[in-house]
Amino acid sequence: MSRIVYVNGDYLPEGEAKVSIFDRGFLMADGVYEVTTVIDSKLVDFDGHFTRLERSLGELDIANPMDREGWLDVHRQLIAQNGLDQGMIYLQVTRGAPNDRDFVFPDPETTAPTVVLFTQANPALLDSPKARKGIKVAMIDDLRWGRRDIKTVQLLYPSMGKMMAIKAGCDDAWMVQDGTVTEGTSNNAYIIKDGRIITRALSNDILHGITRAAVLRFAREAQMPVEERSFTVDEAKSADEAFVTSASTFVLPVVEIDGETLGDGVPGPLATRLRDIYIEESRKAAI
Numbered sequence: 001m002s003r004i005v006y007v008n009g010d011y012l013p014e015g016e017a018k019v020s021i022f023d024r025g026f027l028m029a030d031g032v033y034e035v036t037t038v039i040d041s042k043l044v045d046f047d048g049h050f051t052r053l054e055r056s057l058g059e060l061d062i063a064n065p066m067d068r069e070g071w072l073d074v075h076r077q078l079i080a081q082n083g084l085d086q087g088m089i090y091l092q093v094t095r096g097a098p099n100d101r102d103f104v105f106p107d108p109e110t111t112a113p114t115v116v117l118f119t120q121a122n123p124a125l126l127d128s129p130k131a132r133k134g135i136k137v138a139m140i141d142d143l144r145w146g147r148r149d150i151k152t153v154q155l156l157y158p159s160m161g162k163m164m165a166i167k168a169g170c171d172d173a174w175m176v177q178d179g180t181v182t183e184g185t186s187n188n189a190y191i192i193k194d195g196r197i198i199t200r201a202l203s204n205d206i207l208h209g210i211t212r213a214a215v216l217r218f219a220r221e222a223q224m225p226v227e228e229r230s231f232t233v234d235e236a237k238s239a240d241e242a243f244v245t246s247a248s249t250f251v252l253p254v255v256e257i258d259g260e261t262l263g264d265g266v267p268g269p270l271a272t273r274l275r276d277i278y279i280e281e282s283r284k285a286a287i
């Protein structure tokens with residue numbers, strides 16, 4: 001079924017939507033994005049994603065093309081026009097399309113940002129087979145740039161990392177820098193040891209996950225101790241449980257790391273409980 005997508009102010013059938021070949025997102029990965037979950041045709045953590053979008057744009061000196069109400073309206077229009085019940089909305093803002101390729105940023109007075117949004121349905125979002133079974137991760141070097149806190153569209157290395165993991169018989173990769181885990185290719189990474197949830201502290205080394213913020217808040221509210229610190233590859237392999245979080249997977253249990261089985265090799269009790277709490281609370285708060 002053809003989707004209705006949003007491009008620079010217009011709602012169009014996906015086959016009619018076009019972006020210039022001079023767009024800096026296409027030529028230079030000069031753009032940022034957000035992925036917002038939709039449950040029951042409502043947006044999960046919309047304000048968290050909007051705030052991070054503003055920050056990412058600000059860090060790159062791209063003017064935010066819309067205010068909160070404008071973004072919310074486009075998201076809601078797309079949900080309505082596509083009859084989206086469960087899935088996500090992808091949004092991307094690039095520095096726009098100047099007349100030529102140039103390393104110098106174009107004048108924002110004459111080159112407006114390009115704005116694209118589309119929906120992606122996912123009927124298995126809540127009842128995910130991967131969440132029931134748990135996933136296997138492989139460790140790879142973190143070879144990304146130094147500003148991973150900005151949610152840019154330069155996703156080549158994460159995409160290569162995912163392929164390296166699949167080649168190794170795993171579902172995803174955790175990236176390692178100086179012996180400690182930074183994050184997954186498209187998610188934040190956690191281990192659980194003796195009932196304590198351990199995840200890397202926020203810095204430029206990782207994306208400041210919106211799901212991470214919510215999950216840590218729910219964990220603390222449920223009296224689960226949280227340690228925001230780096231953890232080593234060895235600590236990960238000898239953890240009791242592990243999991244990843246992202247808008248598209250919620251809390252997803254990890255059952256194997258670099259060939260080492262965690263616990264009984266099935267999703268652990270704390271990760272499973274956190275997933276349940278996250279889904280229940282997000283559903284209640286969705287707008």
Ligand code: PDD
Pocket residue numbers: 035183184185186187188206207208209210211212245246247248
């Ligand atoms: N990825 N770390 C990285 C590198 C990510 O790409 C993502 C999200 C996260 C989790 O962030 P959040 O909880 O705000 O989704 C962490 C999205 C889902 C994607 O690229 O599809």
